[in-house]
Amino acid sequence: MGNSKLYKGSLTTIIMKLLAENDKMYGYEITQKVKKLTQGELNITEGALYPALHKLEADGLLHVEVKKVDNRLRKYYKLTEKGTKETANLLTELQRYIETMQHLVNPKFSLD
Amino acid sequence: MGNSKLYKGSLTTIIMKLLAENDKMYGYEITQKVKKLTQGELNITEGALYPALHKLEADGLLHVEVKKVDNRLRKYYKLTEKGTKETANLLTELQRYIETMQHLVNPKFSLD
DNA sequence: TTTTATACATAAGAAAATTATGTATATTTG
DNA sequence: CAAATATACATAATTTTCTTATGTATAAAA
Numbered sequence: 001m002g003n004s005k006l007y008k009g010s011l012t013t014i015i016m017k018l019l020a021e022n023d024k025m026y027g028y029e030i031t032q033k034v035k036k037l038t039q040g041e042l043n044i045t046e047g048a049l050y051p052a053l054h055k056l057e058a059d060g061l062l063h064v065e066v067k068k069v070d071n072r073l074r075k076y077y078k079l080t081e082k083g084t085k086e087t088a089n090l091l092t093e094l095q096r097y098i099e100t101m102q103h104l105v106n107p108k109f110s111l112d
Numbered sequence: 113m114g115n116s117k118l119y120k121g122s123l124t125t126i127i128m129k130l131l132a133e134n135d136k137m138y139g140y141e142i143t144q145k146v147k148k149l150t151q152g153e154l155n156i157t158e159g160a161l162y163p164a165l166h167k168l169e170a171d172g173l174l175h176v177e178v179k180k181v182d183n184r185l186r187k188y189y190k191l192t193e194k195g196t197k198e199t200a201n202l203l204t205e206l207q208r209y210i211e212t213m214q215h216l217v218n219p220k221f222s223l224d
Numbered sequence: 225t226t227t228t229a230t231a232c233a234t235a236a237g238a239a240a241a242t243t244a245t246g247t248a249t250a251t252t253t254g
Numbered sequence: 255c256a257a258a259t260a261t262a263c264a265t266a267a268t269t270t271t272c273t274t275a276t277g278t279a280t281a282a283a284a
Contacts, residue, residue, distance in 0.1 A: 001272075006209040008121035008240075008271065017217050028231050038212050048272055050233060072231060072280055093116040094217060098210055100114070100150050101122065105129050105203060113241075120241060120271075140262050160241055162264060184249055184262060 002042050011044065011052050013094055016079065016087040019062070024078040027053060053077060061086055114154050123156065123164050125206055128191065128199040131174070136190040139165060165189060173198050 001007040018030060025033070031044045053075075056062040061083035065076045079087065113119040130142055137145070143156045165187075168174040173195035177188045191199065 002209070002212070004205040004209055005121035005239085005272095006125070006206060009117035009119070010213065011271080013118070014213075014216055026231080028229095032230095034216070037216055041208070041212050042216075045273065046231090046233080047235090047274070051271085054233095070230090070281070074231070091217060094118060094213060096153070097114070097116055097118040098213070100153050101126075101206060101210070104126055104146070104149055104154075105206060117241095117270085121239090123240080138262080140260095144261095157242070158262090158264080159243070159266095164240085166264095182250070182261090186262070 001044055001048060007042065010094070011048055012056065013090045014042075014044075015049075015052060015056065016061070016083065016090055019077060019079045020084065020087045024065070024076045026074040026076050028074075056083070113156055113160060119154065122206070123160055124168065125202040126154075126156075127161075127164060127168065128173070128195065128202055131189060131191045132196065132199045136177070136188045138186040138188050140186075168195070 001011065014034060015030060018033060019025060022033075027046075027049055031046075031049060034042050034044050053062065057064055057077070060080055062077045063080050063083075065078070067074050067076060113123065126146060127142060130145060131137060134145075139158075139161055143158075143161060146154050146156055165174065169176055169189070172192055174189045175192050175195075177190070179186050179188060
């Protein structure tokens, strides 16, 4: 993914948040959207994306709908109700992670 | 580590930053410091910490000095010159990561 | 016509963590 | 005083998550 190891563990959060904003998206579309939104900083690889989508589907967080467009296959993913709830949790966790890291890295927040 | 998957990949950054602030620290001390600074949010496990410290030492980013205190062993770690430079890079990467994730998650920064 | 883009997928391997276990000493608590 | 907890290190087996490589197929651009 990114040029930094820090992106490890954040792929699911990214996918879910994009689907929360865009209702339904297909895999390739997600990679392009992320590339654009991050100005090329984050390029999701297929080897990371597709297994992640399959797992989210298996966990009942995403629902898939196959469509044929221009004689090419597309798998549209959409949040389930469970997925919508889980997205809220993941975004809360992200904010908490960011705050925690700021505390650790910014000494002026130090407790001791 | 944390209750969130997001902490994956950030352990090295945390260790290096603490050593940049505290000159020299030993492993157990790092776990306690992090627990305190994060109010219990982040508990570094020994299975993650020690292999990470050994790798940083092997990479020439940390220097180790063994001391016996109260008849117990302590391994004090300190940043090398190379480690100090690398710490600056890691902190820059962390800030960049946080900004990128804010862009993705906070729609008001959206480009399209 | 060859390369790039679109669109999916999986397999092998690496990296970084979790969980479990092990050794040993010091201190606290019931 | 005995048992539990804290201090302090370590590693091995396994799991998770990613990279890299490879594969199939159609469409568009160079």
